[in-house]
Amino acid sequence: METGDIIQLATILIIAPFGWYISKISQRLDKHESLIHRTREEYLSKIDAKSETDRIIEYIQRIEDKIDRMIK
Numbered sequence: 001m002e003t004g005d006i007i008q009l010a011t012i013l014i015i016a017p018f019g020w021y022i023s024k025i026s027q028r029l030d031k032h033e034s035l036i037h038r039t040r041e042e043y044l045s046k047i048d049a050k051s052e053t054d055r056i057i058e059y060i061q062r063i064e065d066k067i068d069r070m071i072k
Contacts, residue, residue, distance in 0.1 A: 044052075
């Protein structure tokens with residue numbers, strides 16, 4: 001084996017793990033980007049949450065009123 005062959009082998013053994021590592025990091029980034037995108041789609045804004053809470057309170061109040069009428 002010549003010195004050039006040993007250098008090539010050493011270079012391959014050093015660079016290959018970095019390539020694999022970069023590939024795994026890229027896959028993780030893609031996964032995180034898709035999760036962030038999904039979170040943005042499913043995110044409920046503060047205004048929307050307040051609106052939904054107000055609707056629920058109105059429904060509960062209507063039920064309480066009906067129960068009060070039934071008791072009287």
